[in-house]
Amino acid sequence: MFDSNEKSPTVGNIFAENPKISARNVTVYYGDKCAIDDVSLDIGTGEVISFIGPSGCGKSTFLRCLNRMNDTIDICSVAGDIRLDGEDIYDPTIEVVPLRARVGIVFQKPNPFPKSIYDNVAYGPRIHGLAKTKDELDDIVEASLRRAGLWDEVNTRLDQSGTGLSGGQQQRLCIARAIAVSPEVILMDEPCSALDPIATARIEELIFELRNDFSIAIVTQSMLQAARVSDRTAYIHLGRLIEVGEPSSIFTTPQHDLTNSYITGRFG
């Protein structure tokens, strides 16, 4: 087993066969505090990859680098190279709004707009000009809500406020909103942490159904969830990517003793 005292390279295969996103030597600072330390990792096309690690380890920070959400934080600086289909997303000529349409994000707390269910989903397609007619927009809204597993529950009340839905429904509405602009990657930052087990199961089922059409990167505090939904699991510790591998090996025979300590509940 690898020694926790050494700054060892990432254990496991950081590469994906058909990468959608390639991150190389990514280092992130908040002011003078290093949050991500030289992380390299591919996210494959159609892959679900989960990030686990102690609170504050940098997993959400890394996730937010992938669609430049960290740009909104003044003291945050990102170094290294992150490419989406080979294109440098930190190139100064890249516009972040279209980038975030290609790389959508769903947050920990469901955050529907204070608008109707319909308008929540239609908002993205409208601003990106994805529908030429009202019928086309209706189709996008219906398809997105169906894919998010919400259509049957809300189709008779699309004009009602999205904020009136239950927590689980709101989260699926946010996923429908993300899907509506046809992203290639969906980032999920602890999407189930505020949900009950039934709502969580629905989201996990949704991830399972979406996996063939999108690349999904999910940050989760639930190791069981990481094991259930992902093709690969990455363990981050103090900003370093310690180990990455299939959940079946990460959760049974981890190779790094830091991973082992974390997943077996031995961190003090």
Add this chain to the structure above:
Amino acid sequence: MVASNHISSAFDQDLKEMSDKITKLAELVQKQITAATQSLATLEDRGLDKLIKRDKKVDTLEAEIIEQAVQVIALRAPRAEDLRHVLVMQKVATILERMGDYARNTANRTKVVLVDGANLVPVSKVENMSNLLLTMLENALEAYHTGNRDLAVEVRNADVEIDKIHTALHKEIIQAMSTNPDGLVSGVHLLFITKNFERIGDYIAGIAEQVYFLTEGEFIDNFRPKADKTSWNA
């Protein structure tokens, strides 16, 4: 090899309680095998009924360990070495219980042999076989407690000696039966008794294989050395 240092001390406590019960069960089974052997070796009933009655304690302990394993899996969701440890303890408990059954069966048969005529008993060889088994069991338990993979492999390979002794004894008893028709009943029971000991050897090798899985995270190869030729003997 009790896993410890979890943030949850109650988890440590659960695992320690299970491991302590494994130790207790193993000691009990050692006692059963020793007691069964003593009566055979001395050709005197040395508390065979007590041995048979004690088997219930073996069964109870096994059930407690399995129940506790279910609880730990349900409540603690153990992972990696912790999960293996719980699974191995549950499996070893079942193996020990089966070994206890063979000791009890040996006691039942020994009672018949002592009544029917004990002149066919190859005393020193049976005792030798039993002593080897007890040494193997002791080493298997040490390998389990210390997480000693090499010792586990050694124990697993030692089973081949038990097979050889069984093959030789099987032949010897059949030969004795063929020249002593009055001892046929005892002879048949002796064949079963030596087969019991041979199976106990297999089970101890099974414990050693569990220790290997515990320490290495993968199963040892399927090619356990074998030397039991009794199925082919005329």
